Amino acid sequence: MSAPAPGVWEFDAIGTRWHIVTAAPLAEAARADIAQLIDGFDREWSRFRADSVVSALADGGDAPLPKDAADMLGLYAELSDATGGAVNPLVGESLARRGYDAAYSLRDTGAQPAPANWRDVLTWSNGTLALTAPALIDVGALGKGRLVDLVTDWLLECAAQASADGAVVVDASGDIRLAGTTERIALEHPYDPGKAIGVWQVAGGALCASAANRRAWGEGLHHVLDARTGEPVTTIAATWALAPTATLADALATALFFDGGPALAHRWGVEWVRMTTTGRLEWSAGAVDAGADLFVGR
Template identity: 35%
Template structure:
């Protein structure tokens, strides 16, 4: 079995992409023009969709107190379609409007990790009163329950407490979004995977450019000044690759790695370790990949502090706005031939499995998965391309 470095010896790095960095492993070096197009599109992508940039379209939506009409690039339409599907499949537990909850919990543009005073709606000094020795155990419990009930009514987290919701507060016409209030969108559930799929289309399109250049005189490559113009052929390429019977051999061999979100298209299987969410130096399993997307999710990668009895991390149930605490990690594999956006689907489902059973999601999506629960028990689907080792 050959190693990844032997199969794909060339690596192009985009270290600042989406905050995690992005690596592209290829058989042959990327041309400078291809690097420029990809780098330019990453910048364009973030300038539109990143809630961590003050100049992004998403940031303008949050700043628009009375809402407005926001025209996104055409290539965003399929991302919005996928969020429609995820919202429906999870009953609203996956919702890009969860951005407001993340901000209130401290995962904001400045990475303050300071919980907003109105997030949980009560003063923690009430808890001290509940623990007072002047009350017997039963009275303290009763009083504590009353405070928590009152507090939960005053919380500002989640759709159930009035936060905007994707289907209720955002009207969509293709890639145009209309709102009537400030809405804080976060596309983190599948946005990184969607970027990977876009880049895969650009890689395939670059092969056509090279072939055309070999048949004719070189032409000017000023397209990185207009990155949106590159995406139509890239989309067509992704859709062609996902057409049954189209096969994979017409596409370049590559591995795209965006902070662990993988799109793999290689001749010999790539074996990867499944990271233990409790100890990044250990593995809890392995998987083998050839022509598929593979994404993982775990709160251990982004967590901070505690509030109101909840360990704070970025994997929330958008219905109540609270971090999910009964799942430790998920891994999802999606065949590259099953979707025009396999990495986006895998990325979104790796998040959705924190809120929604795999059996329910399987009615809406074609995927395989493994789940490590908080109690260290594990389950995996029959077609999962690997094994999880349990204690």
């Protein structure tokens, strides 16, 4: 008996393009459940939605703790410590002032550092998420990776319950997690999207990428800000990180834009590649052994 034909589903959600491949086509009910899962996460964490928990807390106050908050904000604490405060979940207002706001105005009104004492302003304990002062939470450093994990885990659980083939690929525009399959994934050149700087053969786990040419506007403005200054990063152009989960890979892809990122990746056992704005490639000691085939800079 031949293997079932794979199912391919493409759709737009949370402002990005999704591409999901499963061993068999997903039923409409399953697609509806995934859409509901994504919308639920977005209603909690999106700073672009007026009805989200993040938007409701912007003036200060508290709300019931979202189920992903402890894990995500705990990782933020590690990212912040490793990068000397460059990564900070209260960078939302800094991004908005540079033009990446809820209205996508793309109008730069100047740099504003995020609160350096963010762990005093933002708390998550006893079932409550709270802000002691007005601030705008932004979980962009790892939130998309977290959502990719939630979708992948949901698909794998459904496959296990049905005793079906659990081969899955979930790709949310550069944040990719695989299970039960091996894929060769091109590493897009940040200065020429028609080219690749290499290919990474991924046998399960997650490969996440981040680049300054994505979500960019104006002269030198893009979505990767140093929270300490409110200024866009100027030394690193693109990063890639391979980890067991997309949450970790996405977090490290962000941390790698800053000093301290490679050391954190080493502690977490995550392999990585990054390109500087001068075009130089850097990579972890185990990246090539982990499947990275780099075309330039070797």
